[in-house]
Amino acid sequence: MNHPIQANSSELQLGSAADKLLRYGAAVGGGGLVVALIGAAIHTDGWRRLQFAYLTTFCYFVSLVLGCLFLVALYHLTRTGWGVVVRRLAETVSVLMVPLAVTALPIVLSVIAGSGQLFPWASAEAQATDHLIQHKAPYLNATFFTIRALVYLGVWVALARFFWSRSVQQDATDDVQLTLRMQAVSAPTMFAFGITLTFASFDWLMSLSPHWFSTIFGVYYFAGCVVGALALLIVMTRALQASGRLTHTVNVEHYHDLGKLLFGFTFFWAYIAFSQFLLIWYANIPEETIWYLKRMENGWQWVSLLLLFGNFLVPFLGLMSRHVKRTPKLLAGWAAWLLVMHWVDLYWVAMPEVLPSPSIGLTELGCLAAFGGLLVAAWSKVAAKHALIPVHDPRLPESLAFHVPY
Amino acid sequence: MATATTELDLNDPRRRPPLVTGEQDLHSITETVSKIAERPKPPRAWYVAFAIASSLTLMFFSLIGYLVYEGTGIWGNNSPVFWAWPIVNFVFWVGIGHAGTLISAILFLFRQNWRTSINRFAEAMTIFAVICAAIFPGIHVGRVWFAYWLFPLPSTDLAMWPNFRSPLLWDVFAVSTYGTVSLLFWYMGMIPDLATFRDRATGKIRKMLYGIFSLGWTGSARHWSRYEIAYGLLAALAAPLVLSVHTIVSFDFAVSQLPGWHTTIFPPYFVAGAVFSGFAMVVTLMVPAREFFGLKDLVTMRHLENMNKIILATGSMVGYAYAMEFFIAWYSGNGYEQFAFVNRAFGPYAWAYWTMVSCNLLAPQLFWFRKVRTTPWMMVVICIFVNIGMWFERFVICITSLSRDFLPSSWGYYSPTKIDVLMLLGSFGLFFTLFLLFCRYLPIVAMSEVKAYLPDAQPHGDDHH
Numbered sequence: 001m002n003h004p005i006q007a008n009s010s011e012l013q014l015g016s017a018a019d020k021l022l023r024y025g026a027a028v029g030g031g032g033l034v035v036a037l038i039g040a041a042i043h044t045d046g047w048r049r050l051q052f053a054y055l056t057t058f059c060y061f062v063s064l065v066l067g068c069l070f071l072v073a074l075y076h077l078t079r080t081g082w083g084v085v086v087r088r089l090a091e092t093v094s095v096l097m098v099p100l101a102v103t104a105l106p107i108v109l110s111v112i113a114g115s116g117q118l119f120p121w122a123s124a125e126a127q128a129t130d131h132l133i134q135h136k137a138p139y140l141n142a143t144f145f146t147i148r149a150l151v152y153l154g155v156w157v158a159l160a161r162f163f164w165s166r167s168v169q170q171d172a173t174d175d176v177q178l179t180l181r182m183q184a185v186s187a188p189t190m191f192a193f194g195i196t197l198t199f200a201s202f203d204w205l206m207s208l209s210p211h212w213f214s215t216i217f218g219v220y221y222f223a224g225c226v227v228g229a230l231a232l233l234i235v236m237t238r239a240l241q242a243s244g245r246l247t248h249t250v251n252v253e254h255y256h257d258l259g260k261l262l263f264g265f266t267f268f269w270a271y272i273a274f275s276q277f278l279l280i281w282y283a284n285i286p287e288e289t290i291w292y293l294k295r296m297e298n299g300w301q302w303v304s305l306l307l308l309f310g311n312f313l314v315p316f317l318g319l320m321s322r323h324v325k326r327t328p329k330l331l332a333g334w335a336a337w338l339l340v341m342h343w344v345d346l347y348w349v350a351m352p353e354v355l356p357s358p359s360i361g362l363t364e365l366g367c368l369a370a371f372g373g374l375l376v377a378a379w380s381k382v383a384a385k386h387a388l389i390p391v392h393d394p395r396l397p398e399s400l401a402f403h404v405p406y
Numbered sequence: 407m408a409t410a411t412t413e414l415d416l417n418d419p420r421r422r423p424p425l426v427t428g429e430q431d432l433h434s435i436t437e438t439v440s441k442i443a444e445r446p447k448p449p450r451a452w453y454v455a456f457a458i459a460s461s462l463t464l465m466f467f468s469l470i471g472y473l474v475y476e477g478t479g480i481w482g483n484n485s486p487v488f489w490a491w492p493i494v495n496f497v498f499w500v501g502i503g504h505a506g507t508l509i510s511a512i513l514f515l516f517r518q519n520w521r522t523s524i525n526r527f528a529e530a531m532t533i534f535a536v537i538c539a540a541i542f543p544g545i546h547v548g549r550v551w552f553a554y555w556l557f558p559l560p561s562t563d564l565a566m567w568p569n570f571r572s573p574l575l576w577d578v579f580a581v582s583t584y585g586t587v588s589l590l591f592w593y594m595g596m597i598p599d600l601a602t603f604r605d606r607a608t609g610k611i612r613k614m615l616y617g618i619f620s621l622g623w624t625g626s627a628r629h630w631s632r633y634e635i636a637y638g639l640l641a642a643l644a645a646p647l648v649l650s651v652h653t654i655v656s657f658d659f660a661v662s663q664l665p666g667w668h669t670t671i672f673p674p675y676f677v678a679g680a681v682f683s684g685f686a687m688v689v690t691l692m693v694p695a696r697e698f699f700g701l702k703d704l705v706t707m708r709h710l711e712n713m714n715k716i717i718l719a720t721g722s723m724v725g726y727a728y729a730m731e732f733f734i735a736w737y738s739g740n741g742y743e744q745f746a747f748v749n750r751a752f753g754p755y756a757w758a759y760w761t762m763v764s765c766n767l768l769a770p771q772l773f774w775f776r777k778v779r780t781t782p783w784m785m786v787v788i789c790i791f792v793n794i795g796m797w798f799e800r801f802v803i804c805i806t807s808l809s810r811d812f813l814p815s816s817w818g819y820y821s822p823t824k825i826d827v828l829m830l831l832g833s834f835g836l837f838f839t840l841f842l843l844f845c846r847y848l849p850i851v852a853m854s855e856v857k858a859y860l861p862d863a864q865p866h867g868d869d870h871h
Binding site: 079081082131132135136139176179180183187190191194195198202211213214215216217218219260267271272275276278279280282283285287394395398404 | 417420663668672674726727
């Protein structure tokens with residue numbers, strides 16, 4: 001292997017930036033926590049709102065991390081060559097599932113406490129009086145909910161660590177067998193991933209409105225995961241390049257391809273969202289339309305329209321241009337926009353169940369800062385330990401020399 | 407080829423295996439593909455197959471004549487099952503076409519270069535499948551001579567328009583767009599190869615016909631440049647069609663309020679099922695074709711294995727959709743929805759349901775084994791099962807929900823007539839007739855595209871695939 005890659009060159013290491021990220025991340029995260037608690041104290045129905053804001057933000061970051069795990073598995077499943085240079089970034093994000101798993105604790109505790117503040121089905125009163133919730137009790141009950149959460153998070157942590165540890169092991173050993181092993185595991189990974197992600201989205205988001213149901217809901221959450229993960233990768237790559245890292249490894253062709261995928265999955269999200277909406281609107285059955293009805297009045301209709309335009313139509317037009325996809329600054333701008341919109345998407349899914357009309361308060365901002373800051377701090381620890389690209393991946397030369405002849 | 411060495415090469419992540427095997431150069435590829443259409447007489451098997459297929463086609467068209475004369479009463483369609491085999495066959499055939507579009511558009515956009523050996527073949531199947539598909543709703547309207555009312559034509563004697571809110575009308579647009587774009591894509595991609603046939607042609611008639619259809623192609627740099635641009639544009643246009651056509655077919659069912667039909671996962675579930683059945687059909691036909699026409703070096707075991715992996719992936723997506731439907735039927739607490747699914751699995755059509763489950767869910771799971779993925783007869787058997795299963799899937803969806811809806815007093819049991827069975831058989835005859843003619847007269851492998859991925863054609867060697 002005679003490519004000019006030096007794993008310890010400053011361009012491929014997070015180096016001194018790690019400390020800075022750790023300090024700032026921890027500060028923002030700690031500050032965010034305080035802000036969220038203040039919000040809970042001052043907003044009307046603040047503690048309940050905090051639980052929702054917490055859940056929304058948790059599901060948001062879980063989606064980004066899961067999306068990265070999906071991309072890592074997809075890389076191996078399809079034996080991807082072109083994008084090996086950005087795979088390590090996805091791997092470093094995917095192992096953030098370890099700290100995220102811990103943050104699921106308050107959600108599980110809220111269910112076990114049985115107040116029904118967050119999930120209406122968890123309250124003893126609803127269980128005693130609501131016929132539909134009684135019907136669903138074999139699935140929607142605190143014990144099974146907790147067991148399932150442990151299974152999902154356990155599976156994701158195990159998978160993320162599997163790919164991560166073998167990838168960094170390859171940095172040291174140059175062992176081709178590791179790639180073959182990861183390829184072999186990637187296909188069953190997709191099975192485990194698909195099933196856990198679907199039921200997690202049912203548990204954590206769909207059951208907020210426990211009467212409502214939609215078979216496509218898991219796919220909807222999945223579509224958001226992938227859009228979010230691709231957008232995150234683009235933003236991270238751009239930020240690292242702006243700081244003088246990855247400048248000789250990631251080129252405009254990689255951005256172009258990431259941009260095409262982002263464009264495609266933005267479309268896919270809209271396709272799934274539209275399928276769900278159209279079929280429910282068309283059949284007009286009250287038990288299904290109730291969910292959309294809530295999101296079409298009292299100001300929520302503006303959030304719905306914001307999603308339609310902001311998460312699909314406008315970025316669809318924006319990302320269609322070849323020029324945009326090949327200009328890292330512009331592409332990263334769109335990616336950052338889509339990261340925000342993806343949060344709005346989950347806000348739109350969860351928050352109408354607690355807020356009569358949309359508003360962004362200290363609880364939401366505080367949770368976002370708390371999760372974001374702490375995860376950035378954790379990321380800096382993970383990313384600093386190894387090179388920013390898989391330096392001995394057997395397909396790295398293909399990725400480094402990547403250019404599209406047409 | 408020594409299989410031991412190829413397997414090692416295939417699995418070595420340090421280098422990309424060559425797309426075609428044997429000592430291929432530009433000339434040998436031209437020879438291999440062209441001589442299929444140039445030999446004065448095709449193999450005896452072709453004649454036998456053509457005799458059977460064309461007889462079935464003749465029967466198909468005779469039955470259509472009978473239908474037009476006698477009316478749709480010759481079918482088993484009757485209260486409460488008014489949508490029966492014709493719609494099942496329509497959905498089945500539209501689905502078969504999807505492999506071609508996926509291979510030519512989406513795999514092209516993903517730069518999956520292995521698709522070059524199989525795209526022509528699969529695209530041709532798309533066209534033929536769409537033809538078979540379009541016939542069924544066309545004759546299902548009853549008064550066939552008014553079928554043009556499907557289109558929103560300014561009406562002189564009716565003073566009305568089709569219902570623009572109906573997905574049945576969207577189907578007319580979706581399928582006709584799909585057919586048009588697929589035909590253009592297939593034909594345009596074939597022009598350079600038709601020109602090769604023209605240049606090699608010996609007979610006057612052949613030279614003239616290939617000459618007309620190759621549109622004066624000379625292979626100049628300017629031609630190629632325009633060809634590449636048009637190809638990319640058509641691929642980008644066709645990519646959403648892979649999703650849209652079967653999405654709208656699924657809307658035909660899912661916009662209703664009927665239990666078993668109305669469920670939000672239908673659109674992506676139908677698309678996955680369509681790609682699944684389409685690939686199964688490609689493999690079913692590709693395995694014998696590469697055998698008979700000596701294409702084993704161009705359509706290698708790796709191509710077949712890749713297709714089998716796609717079948718496994720899309721088959722599992724279909725299984726996921728089945729599981730979601732079942733789970734949500736229970737979770738929703740809706741008694742009618744629950745009944746619809748219990749009725750499918752244990753009601754009078756349980757035989758059809760379990761045929762579907764074993765063919766669609768269980769059979770493709772055998773593709774987890776490399777041995778099965780790489781043994782021609784095994785993959786053909788599984789792929790035939792898949793196609794049976796996918797036909798039954800549409801049967802189960804269509805018939806079980808209609809035969810037992812909300813009111814037990816309006817329940818019924820549907821049975822097809824002999825005519826139903828013969829017309830399904832006849833549509834296979836039409837499909838195979840067109841397919842056999844394609845094998846006889848047209849370039850069945852995209853020579854110019856395969857050549858572009860020969861090692862010699864890559865100026866920078868192994869790093870660029």
